[in-house]
Amino acid sequence: MGNISSHSKHKRSAIKIQEFNQIESEQERQEKLLDFYLSTSIDSIDRTHMYHFIRAFLFQSNFSSPIEDKLIEGGCKVLDIGCGAGTWLLDLSSKYKYSSFFGIDIKSVFPQKIKPSNLEFIEADVTNGLSFRDNEFDFTHVENMSLIFTPDQWDLVLSELVRVTKPGGYIEIGGRRNCYVGDGPIFRKISDTLWTSCSKRNVDTNLIYNLDSRLKLQQNIGKVHRFEKDLIIGPNGGKIGIVYQDLTFAYYTSEMAIKSLSEEIGISEEEYKNMVEKDFIEELKQTSPECVHVRFWTQKQF
Template identity: 60%
Template sequence: MGINNSKLLKSKKSKSKQIPSHDLLNKEKESTYYLSNDINDVDRLHIHHFFKKFIFQNNFSSPIEDKLIKGDCKVLDVGCGPGTWLLELSNTYTNSQFFGFDMTPIYPQEIKPNNLNFIEGNIFNGLPFSDNEFDFVHMESMTLIFTRDQWNFVLSELIRVTKSGGFIEVVEPYIISDEAGPIFKKLHGGIYNSSLKRNVDMKLIRNLDSIFESHSNIRKVHRDERKTIIGPNGDKIGSVYQQIFVSFCTTEMAIESLSNELGISEEKFRIMAEYDVIEEFKQKKPEVDHIRFWTQKI
């Protein structure tokens, strides 16, 4: 987990406190299942980006667009994955500067706009940037990664590197299984219980704004929510999220982990995730709620 030797980092040094090394080693080990970087997983991340853009009808909720258009706006995406969000924004707002940060280098190494740079590193070492450096700091899809204490640490880092008057935005999904059938509930329960064993509670996402607001130097935390029915009962966009969910459950690492969690064979799990739950979606209406939490640094 190194940091590259970009010009940006040569003169920058993080002032953050690091998570203890034993916690970092455990975190890297636990993250392996959720950080598959085969081509199917990268495709899923791309699709999820465009799904979110469609349901929100934009790429962000923070009131930062005027500054992006004007230029001289510095943007950081933490946990940027394949860089889909950044690639779209850097091509749209060509006078602003964009930086992606992730522990797994699945982002483009060479073919990218001149105003976009990617940096490899681990958030649990602290962000390798100075205080008050960015106008807009963005992060998404970390529900299955961070424990509550780690959320506090990460949020403090996002706030630290944001300029006074700049914006911080965090985007996370939350499954609502009230109208779900038994197969979906079993699959989702496996994901939830396996996460709890790593001290990761997916339910805290519903109240992430209260964790955010426990930090100083920020204004009111806003929340922008969009609910979608998963499957064909949610029209075409519901079918897209069905594809995202099934793709997540059928990576090799997910099949191994979740079949063990549910106490069934990998073959039986594949049938459940690739066929049974899709048939069930035709009759049921489980929902996914995507929430954008955004605030401004004082």
């Protein structure tokens, strides 16, 4: 997002002050909305931790690439892009003590001091490119970034993942399909509003589910493997469905979600809260919305 004031200097005389203020206000709103997706609040961090363990349970592993023997052996160098609170890296670095782990995020949500000695966090914007050398990592990873990267940014991220991965090393990407099968009208209304708000930042929320097609266009990679796991959100999905319902509910009732999504729908914050806290929860008892999670992995060629 650029600086609207500097970008518009040559047009300022042709734009009414009122129109200019509307443009500026919209940019500010989108920047605040992006802050919501990159939230550093305690509640957001807790949701990140919980979501990590849900994904690990679904796939029965923290990753699908065949890299575990090298991790156990030691000397393996791992990079996680968009690491957030660092849950994935904290889990792996504690288990594979003889390998090295690096996490990058635009915000320092990750722990600064209390962490394993084989783990390092770096505050940086990956969309500006990575500062690492070519062929530096044995395993590169990115997950849960479907609401953040635009299509152009995804192309850059993929090319950077390939660049910094060693020949013979592995690249893995994870996410979920951002639409649901079997959802009711309330859930669909809320989730569609979220996808619409993302599209205003030029984020294609459906891209992640078919990102393997873009990964295949990168140079020096082998076969792209795809794994899918699904769950039912709500009580009809068993214990994991209830846990995921609680996670979804916590997300949609966060302060920023209430403010931004109620505005996007065009209702009051109180009406929005009633819809989520009453109608949405009641609807989940009657429906079985399916959420599909996906992982892609490939090996960089020699």
